[in-house]
Every structure is written in structure tokens, then in C-alpha cells.
Amino acid sequence: MTDSKELTPAQKMMGDIAPKLVQLNDDILFGDVWERKEISPRERSLITVSSLITGGNMEQLSFHLNKAKENGLSEEELVEVITHLAFYAGWPKAMSAIMVAKKLFLEEK
Template sequence: MTDSSQTRARQLIGDFAPKLVELTDGVLFGDIWERNELSPRDRSLVTVSSLVTSGSTEQLRGHLARAKANGLTETELKEAIIHLAFYAGWPKAMSAITLAKEIFEA
């Protein structure tokens, strides 16, 4: 059973790599994601695009959910993945859209 008061990073790797959790929680989500120069919506679109482009589907799962919470619609996220198929590669887009379908239908 996981402690819901812990961050996802702490739940996944806290005992194994505490420094990486510290950087993830404190720097990435505590500082970078909180900067005012980009909205959370825009940061999510950039992040989802980067994860699709790099084929990082494991992290994409959580960031698609975060993107929806940050105001991106299902249609916008699907369109971004379709657009990226021509820049990131068809297999990466197909993997991403399959994952997105799973998340959006849940």
C-alpha cells in the first residue's frame, strides 16, 4: 500500500534514489513547473510533445493526465500527437496515441 501524501516520485523510487526524488520534487515540480513565464497549460503541451518525440511513454502516462488537469482538451492532445507523427516519427506517435486512448477512456 502506498502513502497518498507522498509524491509519485517518492512512491516509485524514494528508497532507491532519494536525491533524484529531491530534485524531481524540489527543482522540477517545485521550481520549474511553478515559474510564471509559461502557464501550466503551455508547460504541459511542451512536456507532452517532448515525451512523444523522445518515445518516453512511461512518463507520458502521468503527463497526459496532468495536461488535462492543466486545461488541455482531449482533442488538443490528440491533435498534438497527430502533428508530431510527422516530426517525431510514426511509431512514436502510434505508441503515444494508443496510450492516450487508454487514458482518455479510463
């Protein structure tokens, strides 16, 4: 796993049951793929949030909405992404995504 002494979020969530998946998540996905310089972290977040919504993967969406905000996307931009995707990914997926966003954004205020 990673060299850090503090547990990563993935280690806390599933390290006890899926240590290899955690290692791949921490070392490859977030340690390599997310750090590549060919596109910015902001662009990666925009792509990732869009992909999660399109795929209907709402369980991962809260984490990535937060990451998107850390990477420079505003709440208004994220709501606009969801609104735009309603016509490409489907209305039910957009409605589910906006409820995830609403809950997350209200918790932060």
C-alpha cells in the same frame, strides 16, 4: 525531500532506491521549474507532452497527459498534438503515444 507529510508520487515510486532523484524531481522540477510564471502550466504541459512523444519516452506520457488535462488541455487537443507530431517525431512514436492516450482516456470514462 519535500515538507509534506503525505508521500509524493515520486517518493512512492522510487523514494526507497533514489531519494536524491526524488528530491530533485519534487523540489526543483515540480517545485521550481513547473511553478515559474514565464509560461503558463498549459504551455508547459504542451511542451512536455510534445517532448516526451518526440523522444519516445512513453513511460512518462500517461502522467503528463493527465497533468496536461489538469492544466487545461482537452483530450481532443492532445490527440491533435499526437497527430501533428506523427509527421515531425515519426509515425511509430505517434502510434505508441496514441495508444497510451487511448488507454488513459478510456480508463477515465
